[in-house]
Amino acid sequence: MDRFVSTFTNKIDAKGRVSIPASFRAVLERDGYAGGIAGGLYCYPSLDAQALDAGGERLAKKIDGLLAGLPDYSDERDELSVALYGDVQVLSIDGDGRIVLPESLRAHAHLDAAVSFVGLGEKFQMWExxxxxxxxxxxxxxxxxxxxxxxxxxxxxxxxxxxxxxx
Amino acid sequence: MDRFVSTFTNKIDAKGRVSIPASFRAVLERDGYAGGIAGGLYCYPSLDAQALDAGGERLAKKIDGLLAGLPDYSDERDELSVALYGDVQVLSIDGDGRIVLPESLRAHAHLDAAVSFVGLGEKFQMWExxxxxxxxxxxxxxxxxxxxxxxxxxxxxxxxxxxxxxx
DNA sequence: TCAAATCCCATGCGATCCCATAAAGGCCCG
DNA sequence: CGGGCCTTTATGGGATCGCATGGGATTTGA
CATH class of the missing domain: 1.20.5 (Single alpha-helices involved in coiled-coils or other helix-helix interfaces)
Known part of the structure; x- marks a missing residue:
């Protein structure tokens, strides 16, 4: 399986940690996260929903590709850079397959006690x-x-x- | 990771020092800053914003490349040279990963109590x-x-x- | 000699790692 | 076909580590 599929709901513990569903982890591992422990989970606020978008290297590459096409000092590039890179957080996944969501991201999606992980193929979303x-x-x-x-x-x-x- | 990603906000202390986010430091270290502690942080006023642009060797090379593309004695080149090189400061990073921003740079970006470090891939910006x-x-x-x-x-x-x- | 910049150390908070427990699901064997 | 064992997964807690930050001490330059 190489796509994020179906929905899982996990709890946020006292330290703000959440387990990433095992099946999602498996997808991440074979998508760029593989080959190096250095990778991480790319995560940013969804533009049109009170949720978070997340994915692995493939998603990051996609963002890069977008920017690479724009001229260096154009306004358009600046806008995109800010909106994309500036909002993106690279979350590290601990040994137990958990992440910690920064306050800014939690706020955007109104996350407090639990998170629903929703598979969307090449990426997934995190919802209250x-x-x-x-x-x-x-x-x-x-x-x-x-x-x-x-x-x-x-x-x-x-x-x-x-x-x-x-x- | 070899790109500046995501946003961090740090305080300016009484002596005018600011910590560079650890993840940005890591990027700098492997980009030209590597090979010697002697390197520095290239920093200059953003051309079109009340902020500062900063980066390592890669950024410096890019600026060089930009200028190289323009005819030698053109007005355009002169203006860009002045705009870019003229205000560039090479800031030294102390043992604790902090820099001190010169007054001229602080003024341009209206920095006083804190700084937001915004990752933009190959460079980053510093904003109030x-x-x-x-x-x-x-x-x-x-x-x-x-x-x-x-x-x-x-x-x-x-x-x-x-x-x-x-x- | 004095002021300002740099270095070095101390500290507190948050993040990360590691281990323990428990529930669930799958598998094998009877 | 059913029951029990074993593996995987989620979750909790404790301990440790790193980072941002603050304050002194020391050097540098005027």
């Missing part, structure tokens, strides 16, 4: 569990609509509905 | 914390716009929305 539930419910209803549109056009519809459970 | 927060907010909102334009113009849409956040 309640907020994520709301968001998920919302996403589901939207999917429903989309699916019905699809069904109307090409499918016989009429299945139980459990099919689309996982978004 | 409040000013940086404003700048960051601005950069973020601009990125929002850029991203939405991207999404609207070239992407099939229909994804959750946050997936492509940083692309």
């Amino acid at each position: 569990p309640k907020r994520f539930e709301e968001r998920r419910a919302e996403a589901r209803s939207k999917i429903q609509v989309t699916r019905k549109l699809f069904a109307a056009g090409s499918r016989p519809s009429g299945d139980g509905g459990d099919e689309g459970a996982r978004e | 914390p409040k000013r940086f927060e404003e700048r960051r907010a601005e950069a973020r909102s601009k990125i929002q716009v850029t991203r939405k334009l991207f999404a609207a113009g070239s992407r099939p849409s229909g994804d959750g929305g946050d997936e492509g956040a940083r692309e």
Whole structure:
């Protein structure tokens, strides 16, 4: 498996530590985090949600690639640099597979007692569990609509509905 | 890690000293600063912001490269030379990883009680914390716009929305 | 000789490492 | 097919380490 999949909820302990789900760790290990202990978890506030985005080397490379394409002293590059590099935190993963979330990141996502890790393929997000539930419910209803549109056009519809459970 | 990443805020003490974030020091050490403690921190007023730019050997080389690209006796080159080299200071880093900012530099960035160190990949900036927060907010909102334009113009849409956040 | 800059040491807080426990899941063997 | 053992994983706590910061001591330069 080489993508972040499904959702896990873990607790934040008194020291602010959270265990990264084992399956996510496995993905990180084979994506750049492998080959060297030096790597870390790249983490930053989601631009359009009260959540955090995170990923491994692959994600970092992507950011680099974006910037590499822009001229050195352009305004555009400056803006992007600040928004990307400035907001990014490189979190180290301890021997037990845990990270500590800096205050600034916790604040953005309103994290206090627990964190929901949500796999999104090449990266994953970290949500405050309640907020994520709301968001998920919302996403589901939207999917429903989309699916019905699809069904109307090409499918016989009429299945139980459990099919689309996982978004 | 060989790039300046993320943001740290440290205090200026009564003697005008500031600690350089440990992770930035690590980057400096392997970039030209390595090979000898003799090296220093290249630091100059940002051309387009009330902040300071700083970096190690790699940054110095880059500036050289920039200038090399311009015709020898052009006005452009003269202006850039003055703008860049003219105000460059080579700051020494003491045994505890601290620097002292000359008055001229402090004035340009309005630094007094604390400094925010902002990683920008190959270099970093030093900001008065409040000013940086404003700048960051601005950069973020601009990125929002850029991203939405991207999404609207070239992407099939229909994804959750946050997936492509940083692309 | 005095002021200012540099070096060296002390300290407190936060981060990191290491170990212990417990719950869960998987596997093998009966 | 079922039960028990063993491995993996999450979580908690204690101890240790490193870093940021502050204060003195010492040197440098005017």
